Amino acid sequence: MMISFKQLKHFSLHATDDDIGGCKDILFDDQDFIMRYLVADTNTWLPLSRKVVISPIAVTKVDTDEKKIHVSMSAQTLKDSPSIDEHKPVSREYEETLFKYFGYGYYWIGPGAWGDFAHPTELADADREAAMQEDNALHSQNHLRACGEVNGYDVATTEDEVGHVTDFIFDDTSWALRLLVIDTRNWLPGGKHLAVLPSAIEHIDWSSHKVKVNLSHDALMEKPEIDVDQLDDENYINQILQQAE
Incomplete structure:
Protein backbone atom coordinates (compact mmCIF):
# COMPACT_ATOMS: atom_id res chain seq x y z
CA MET A 1 0.00 0.00 0.00
CA ARG A 145 17.41 14.64 3.72
CA ALA A 146 14.18 15.68 5.43
CA CYS A 147 10.85 15.65 3.62
CA GLY A 148 9.90 18.68 5.70
CA GLU A 149 12.87 20.53 4.22
CA VAL A 150 12.40 19.54 0.57
CA ASN A 151 8.64 20.06 0.71
CA GLY A 152 8.03 23.41 -0.99
CA TYR A 153 11.21 23.39 -3.10
CA ASP A 154 10.74 24.79 -6.62
CA VAL A 155 10.89 22.30 -9.48
CA ALA A 156 13.22 23.11 -12.38
CA THR A 157 12.77 21.34 -15.73
CA THR A 158 15.43 21.39 -18.46
CA GLU A 159 13.82 24.61 -19.71
CA ASP A 160 12.21 26.53 -16.86
CA GLU A 161 10.73 26.33 -13.37
CA VAL A 162 7.29 24.79 -13.00
CA GLY A 163 5.60 24.48 -9.61
CA HIS A 164 6.96 23.12 -6.36
CA VAL A 165 7.23 19.88 -4.40
CA THR A 166 4.10 19.34 -2.31
CA ASP A 167 4.22 15.70 -1.15
CA PHE A 168 6.05 12.37 -1.19
CA ILE A 169 4.45 8.95 -1.75
CA PHE A 170 6.03 5.92 -0.02
CA ASP A 171 5.46 2.17 -0.19
CA ASP A 172 4.66 1.19 3.41
CA THR A 173 6.36 -2.24 3.09
CA SER A 174 9.73 -1.49 1.50
CA TRP A 175 9.46 2.22 2.39
CA ALA A 176 10.71 3.13 -1.07
CA LEU A 177 9.87 6.62 -2.30
CA ARG A 178 7.64 5.78 -5.27
CA LEU A 179 6.39 9.19 -6.38
CA LEU A 180 7.08 12.88 -5.91
CA VAL A 181 4.02 15.14 -6.09
CA ILE A 182 4.47 18.44 -7.93
CA ASP A 183 1.99 21.29 -7.42
CA THR A 184 1.86 23.61 -10.46
CA ARG A 185 -0.66 26.07 -9.05
CA ASN A 186 1.93 28.72 -8.21
CA TRP A 187 2.93 28.72 -11.89
CA LEU A 188 -0.35 27.94 -13.64
CA PRO A 189 -3.77 29.18 -12.45
CA GLY A 190 -5.93 26.18 -11.63
CA GLY A 191 -2.82 24.02 -11.76
CA LYS A 192 -2.46 20.30 -11.09
CA HIS A 193 -0.86 17.88 -8.67
CA LEU A 194 1.43 15.83 -10.91
CA ALA A 195 3.04 12.47 -10.05
CA VAL A 196 6.73 12.14 -10.96
CA LEU A 197 8.96 9.11 -10.49
CA PRO A 198 12.13 9.57 -8.37
CA SER A 199 14.14 8.47 -11.42
CA ALA A 200 13.24 11.81 -13.00
CA ILE A 201 15.09 13.68 -10.25
CA GLU A 202 18.46 14.81 -11.55
CA HIS A 203 19.61 16.80 -8.56
CA ILE A 204 18.31 18.35 -5.35
CA ASP A 205 19.97 21.73 -4.89
CA TRP A 206 19.92 22.53 -1.17
CA SER A 207 21.43 26.01 -1.59
CA SER A 208 18.83 27.28 -4.07
CA HIS A 209 15.95 25.17 -2.69
CA LYS A 210 15.25 23.55 -6.05
CA VAL A 211 14.59 20.04 -7.32
CA LYS A 212 15.97 19.66 -10.83
CA VAL A 213 14.32 17.05 -13.04
CA ASN A 214 15.51 15.54 -16.31
CA LEU A 215 12.24 16.42 -18.02
CA SER A 216 11.28 19.15 -20.44
CA HIS A 217 8.49 21.53 -19.55
CA ASP A 218 6.01 19.68 -21.75
CA ALA A 219 7.13 16.24 -20.53
CA LEU A 220 6.50 17.29 -16.92
CA MET A 221 3.08 18.69 -17.74
CA GLU A 222 2.13 15.36 -19.35
CA LYS A 223 2.69 13.44 -16.11
CA PRO A 224 -0.50 12.10 -14.51
CA GLU A 225 -2.50 13.96 -11.92
CA ILE A 226 -2.69 12.18 -8.59
CA ASP A 227 -5.42 12.04 -5.97
CA VAL A 228 -3.85 11.17 -2.60
CA ASP A 229 -7.26 10.13 -1.29
CA GLN A 230 -6.98 7.05 -3.54
CA LEU A 231 -3.61 5.81 -2.34
CA ASP A 232 -5.22 2.73 -0.78
CA ASP A 233 -6.58 1.65 -4.20
CA GLU A 234 -3.96 -0.71 -5.66
CA ASN A 235 -5.38 -0.58 -9.18
CA TYR A 236 -5.36 3.21 -9.12
CA ILE A 237 -1.77 3.38 -7.91
CA ASN A 238 -0.56 0.87 -10.52
CA GLN A 239 -2.22 2.98 -13.19
CA ILE A 240 -0.54 6.15 -11.92
CA LEU A 241 2.88 4.45 -11.77
CA GLN A 242 2.51 3.25 -15.37
CA GLN A 243 1.43 6.68 -16.58
CA ALA A 244 4.33 8.34 -14.76
CA GLU A 245 6.93 6.26 -16.62
Missing part, protein backbone atom coordinates in the same frame (compact mmCIF):
# COMPACT_ATOMS: atom_id res chain seq x y z
CA MET A 2 1.06 3.59 -0.57
CA ILE A 3 1.04 6.38 1.95
CA SER A 4 2.02 10.03 1.71
CA PHE A 5 4.28 12.19 3.83
CA LYS A 6 1.39 14.53 4.60
CA GLN A 7 -0.70 11.59 5.81
CA LEU A 8 2.09 10.22 8.00
CA LYS A 9 2.47 13.59 9.73
CA HIS A 10 -0.98 12.99 11.23
CA PHE A 11 -0.14 9.49 12.47
CA SER A 12 0.65 8.69 16.10
CA LEU A 13 3.55 6.43 17.09
CA HIS A 14 3.00 3.52 19.46
CA ALA A 15 5.65 1.49 21.26
CA THR A 16 4.93 -1.97 22.66
CA ASP A 17 3.85 -0.44 25.98
CA ASP A 18 2.97 3.20 25.47
CA ASP A 19 2.15 6.08 23.15
CA ILE A 20 5.35 7.80 22.01
CA GLY A 21 3.98 10.88 20.29
CA GLY A 22 3.47 11.52 16.61
CA CYS A 23 5.40 11.52 13.36
CA LYS A 24 7.09 14.89 12.93
CA ASP A 25 9.14 14.34 9.78
CA ILE A 26 10.69 11.73 7.50
CA LEU A 27 14.34 11.39 6.57
CA PHE A 28 14.81 9.90 3.11
CA ASP A 29 17.86 8.80 1.15
CA ASP A 30 18.31 11.03 -1.92
CA GLN A 31 20.45 8.41 -3.66
CA ASP A 32 18.39 5.23 -3.17
CA PHE A 33 15.14 7.20 -2.71
CA ILE A 34 13.93 5.30 0.30
CA MET A 35 12.73 6.28 3.76
CA ARG A 36 15.45 5.76 6.37
CA TYR A 37 13.88 7.23 9.52
CA LEU A 38 10.67 8.51 11.02
CA VAL A 39 11.29 11.53 13.22
CA ALA A 40 9.19 11.43 16.38
CA ASP A 41 7.52 14.50 17.86
CA THR A 42 8.71 14.20 21.46
CA ASN A 43 7.00 17.28 22.93
CA THR A 44 4.48 15.28 24.96
CA TRP A 45 6.69 12.55 26.41
CA LEU A 46 10.38 13.47 26.37
CA PRO A 47 12.02 16.33 28.31
CA LEU A 48 13.46 19.20 26.27
CA SER A 49 11.91 17.74 23.08
CA ARG A 50 15.01 15.73 22.21
CA LYS A 51 15.01 14.57 18.60
CA VAL A 52 14.35 10.83 18.30
CA VAL A 53 14.48 8.85 15.06
CA ILE A 54 12.92 5.44 14.37
CA SER A 55 14.07 3.16 11.56
CA PRO A 56 11.44 1.36 9.44
CA ILE A 57 13.23 -1.77 10.67
CA ALA A 58 11.20 -1.34 13.87
CA VAL A 59 7.82 -0.72 12.21
CA THR A 60 5.51 -3.69 12.74
CA LYS A 61 2.24 -2.23 11.49
CA VAL A 62 0.86 0.85 9.78
CA ASP A 63 -2.81 1.22 10.72
CA THR A 64 -4.35 3.65 8.26
CA ASP A 65 -7.81 3.38 9.82
CA GLU A 66 -6.61 4.38 13.29
CA LYS A 67 -3.76 6.52 11.93
CA LYS A 68 -1.19 4.70 14.05
CA ILE A 69 2.32 3.41 13.45
CA HIS A 70 3.31 0.52 15.72
CA VAL A 71 6.99 -0.14 16.48
CA SER A 72 8.72 -3.13 18.07
CA MET A 73 10.35 -1.42 21.03
CA SER A 74 9.36 -0.12 24.43
CA ALA A 75 8.99 3.57 25.15
CA GLN A 76 11.94 3.39 27.55
CA THR A 77 14.15 1.77 24.92
CA LEU A 78 13.42 4.64 22.57
CA LYS A 79 13.94 7.25 25.30
CA ASP A 80 17.38 5.78 26.02
CA SER A 81 18.39 5.68 22.35
CA PRO A 82 21.30 7.85 21.15
CA SER A 83 20.32 11.49 20.93
CA ILE A 84 20.65 13.58 17.81
CA ASP A 85 21.00 17.31 17.25
CA GLU A 86 17.83 18.81 15.75
CA HIS A 87 19.81 21.27 13.67
CA LYS A 88 22.59 19.05 12.31
CA PRO A 89 22.52 16.44 9.54
CA VAL A 90 22.50 12.77 10.49
CA SER A 91 26.04 11.40 10.16
CA ARG A 92 27.07 7.85 9.32
CA GLU A 93 28.81 7.70 12.70
CA TYR A 94 25.52 8.48 14.42
CA GLU A 95 23.76 5.79 12.38
CA GLU A 96 26.40 3.26 13.39
CA THR A 97 25.86 4.11 17.07
CA LEU A 98 22.08 3.96 16.68
CA PHE A 99 22.11 0.59 14.89
CA LYS A 100 24.48 -0.90 17.45
CA TYR A 101 22.16 0.26 20.23
CA PHE A 102 19.15 -1.45 18.65
CA GLY A 103 21.14 -4.45 17.43
CA TYR A 104 20.24 -3.94 13.77
CA GLY A 105 22.23 -5.01 10.74
CA TYR A 106 23.57 -2.11 8.68
CA TYR A 107 21.48 -1.20 5.64
CA TRP A 108 24.49 0.39 3.91
CA ILE A 109 26.37 -2.92 3.73
CA GLY A 110 25.14 -4.92 0.75
CA PRO A 111 23.92 -4.36 -2.81
CA GLY A 112 20.36 -3.18 -2.19
CA ALA A 113 18.54 -0.29 -0.55
CA TRP A 114 18.31 -2.45 2.60
CA GLY A 115 21.70 -4.12 2.23
CA ASP A 116 21.29 -7.84 1.55
CA PHE A 117 17.56 -7.80 2.28
CA ALA A 118 14.38 -6.90 0.43
CA HIS A 119 12.51 -5.56 3.45
CA PRO A 120 13.77 -3.40 6.34
CA THR A 121 12.34 -5.61 9.11
CA GLU A 122 14.76 -8.39 8.08
CA LEU A 123 17.64 -6.25 9.35
CA ALA A 124 16.35 -6.65 12.90
CA ASP A 125 17.96 -10.10 13.10
CA ALA A 126 20.81 -9.62 10.62
CA ASP A 127 24.38 -10.68 11.44
CA ARG A 128 25.93 -7.23 11.49
CA GLU A 129 29.43 -8.26 12.57
CA ALA A 130 29.75 -10.86 9.81
CA ALA A 131 28.65 -8.34 7.21
CA MET A 132 31.20 -5.80 8.45
CA GLN A 133 34.02 -8.27 7.86
CA GLU A 134 32.96 -8.59 4.23
CA ASP A 135 32.49 -4.92 3.48
CA ASN A 136 34.57 -1.83 4.23
CA ALA A 137 31.88 0.72 3.34
CA LEU A 138 30.81 1.38 6.93
CA HIS A 139 31.81 5.02 6.91
CA SER A 140 30.66 5.78 3.37
CA GLN A 141 28.73 9.01 2.95
CA ASN A 142 25.03 8.95 3.63
CA HIS A 143 22.42 10.89 1.69
CA LEU A 144 19.76 11.72 4.27
